Amino acid sequence: MSKKLELPEPNIELLGKICEDNELNSALTTEEKTSIVSRSPENLKNGELADSQGKFWAIVSLSAALLAVSLAAIFIRLSEREISPNATVFNRLWIATVVFGVWNGAGAARRRMSGEQVEERSSYTLQDVMLLTAVGVVSSASVGFWAWSLSQTNVANSTVLRNLTPLFTTFGGWLLLGRRFDNRFLVGLAVALSGAIAIGMDDLQTAGDNLVGDIAALLSAMFYAGNLLISEHLRTKFPATTILMWRCFIGSILVLPLVLLAGDRVFPYSGQGWLAVIALAVICQAFGQGLLIHSLGRLSSEFVAFFLLLEPVITAIMAWVLFSESLSLFNWLAFSVVLAGIYLGKSSGSVAQK
Numbered sequence: 001m002s003k004k005l006e007l008p009e010p011n012i013e014l015l016g017k018i019c020e021d022n023e024l025n026s027a028l029t030t031e032e033k034t035s036i037v038s039r040s041p042e043n044l045k046n047g048e049l050a051d052s053q054g055k056f057w058a059i060v061s062l063s064a065a066l067l068a069v070s071l072a073a074i075f076i077r078l079s080e081r082e083i084s085p086n087a088t089v090f091n092r093l094w095i096a097t098v099v100f101g102v103w104n105g106a107g108a109a110r111r112r113m114s115g116e117q118v119e120e121r122s123s124y125t126l127q128d129v130m131l132l133t134a135v136g137v138v139s140s141a142s143v144g145f146w147a148w149s150l151s152q153t154n155v156a157n158s159t160v161l162r163n164l165t166p167l168f169t170t171f172g173g174w175l176l177l178g179r180r181f182d183n184r185f186l187v188g189l190a191v192a193l194s195g196a197i198a199i200g201m202d203d204l205q206t207a208g209d210n211l212v213g214d215i216a217a218l219l220s221a222m223f224y225a226g227n228l229l230i231s232e233h234l235r236t237k238f239p240a241t242t243i244l245m246w247r248c249f250i251g252s253i254l255v256l257p258l259v260l261l262a263g264d265r266v267f268p269y270s271g272q273g274w275l276a277v278i279a280l281a282v283i284c285q286a287f288g289q290g291l292l293i294h295s296l297g298r299l300s301s302e303f304v305a306f307f308l309l310l311e312p313v314i315t316a317i318m319a320w321v322l323f324s325e326s327l328s329l330f331n332w333l334a335f336s337v338v339l340a341g342i343y344l345g346k347s348s349g350s351v352a353q354k
Contacts, residue, residue: 055298055299057298058295058297058298058299059295059299059307061291061294061295062291062292062295062299062304062307064288064291065287065288065289065290065291065292065295066288066292066307066308066310066311066314067288067314068283068284068287068288068291069284069288069289069292069308069311070311070314070318071279071283071284071288071318072280072284072288073318074318074322075276075277075279075280075283075284076088076280078272078273078276079091079268079273079276079277079280081273082265082268082269082270082273083264083265083266083267083268083273083277084259084262084264084265085147086147086255086258086259086262086264087259087264087265087266087267088277088280089143089144089147089251089255090252090255090256090259090266091266091267091268091277091280091281092277092280092281092284092285093248093249093251093252093255093281093285094248094252095277095278095281095282095285096244096248096281096282096285096286096289097245097248097249097252099281099282099285099286100241100242100244100245100248100286100290101245103241103286104241104242104245128234128237128238131230131233131234132234132238132243132246132247132250133246133250134226134230135227135230135231135234135243135246135247136246136247136248136249136250136251136254137250137254138223138224138226138227138230139223139224139227139247139251140250140251140254140255141219141220141223142220142221142223142224142227143220143251144220144255144258145216145217145219145220145223146162146216146217146220148213148216149161149162149213149214149216149217149220152212152213152216161214161217161218161220161221162217162220162221162224163193163196163197163221163309164193164218164221165221165224165225165228165305165308166189166192166193166225166302166305166306166308166309167189167193167221168221168222168225169225169228169229169301169302169304169305169306170186170189170302170305170306172225172226172229173229173300173301173302176229177229179300179302181302184344185302185303185306185344187344188306188341188342188344189306189341190341191337191340191341191344192306192309192337192338192340192341192342193309193341194337194341195309195334195335195336195337195338195339195340195341196309196334196338198330198333198334198337224305225305228296228301228304228305229301231243231293231296231301232296232300232301232304235293235294235296235297240290240291240293240294240296240297241290243293244285244286244289244290244293248285292304306342307342309338309341309342310338310339310342313335313338313339316331316335317335
């Protein structure tokens, strides 16, 4: 009898321990859920604030890039006093390749010396190599068709057609990537494009029938749109400096045979000529294009192309200040239309990268 009474005692203790454990787990689970729920709104708020700040600094970087890129026309004009347009492009690209190579090497050396843990990147895949090569090809094609169009048609036609880049970028994003854009972005795009076209409207009235040059300018806009779309995709894996180093290296290889076949002088012969091409490579290509590609990590390629409609506006104002080129009241009104369109597009939900 005593033995029978002794048997349930261990079971009672075991059941009591199990109950205590269940109560403790339940309490901890409830506390954790309560803690998560209480933190969620704050975390969401902090995430929205960080995203807003990131978008703000991306637009600041894009603005600085636009200012640097707008100086290209001035440096190109100075460089072409001594060498041809193709030679200017070649020197711009190979010098920028060296700059990006030194920058990447210095960054890697600094991380090794400081003992900083380097994030290991996956090796280059065949798709990566193909895309990096493609971005160099389409970028060089855009520059080449742009230069060719200027020799086949007037500046007004070429500029207006080249400014259709955001239209092709938006269409490519919708057709190839399944992007969707809200009405505010599309209205802003239409307004800014109309202002950009109006900038060259006076010159268009005296334009001749130069179909070949117009087609070349249109192809230049299409290739530049492809350049932005591919670069945006590559930014998900590679830093801006890596993308641009590949782009400049491949571009210089493609342009050099054109310079040699044409029998043009390859390098400048004076200090002023070298200063012009170095400034073109460092300020416009390395700094300007570097910030532009960097902004693609936060902003969509459609908005970046959209924002670049300000380039002819800034270039025209710089030419007005530096070279005393006249600007009419109609030009200033067109500038205002471009700014209004970009403001509408910036405030839409299609600015951020999808």
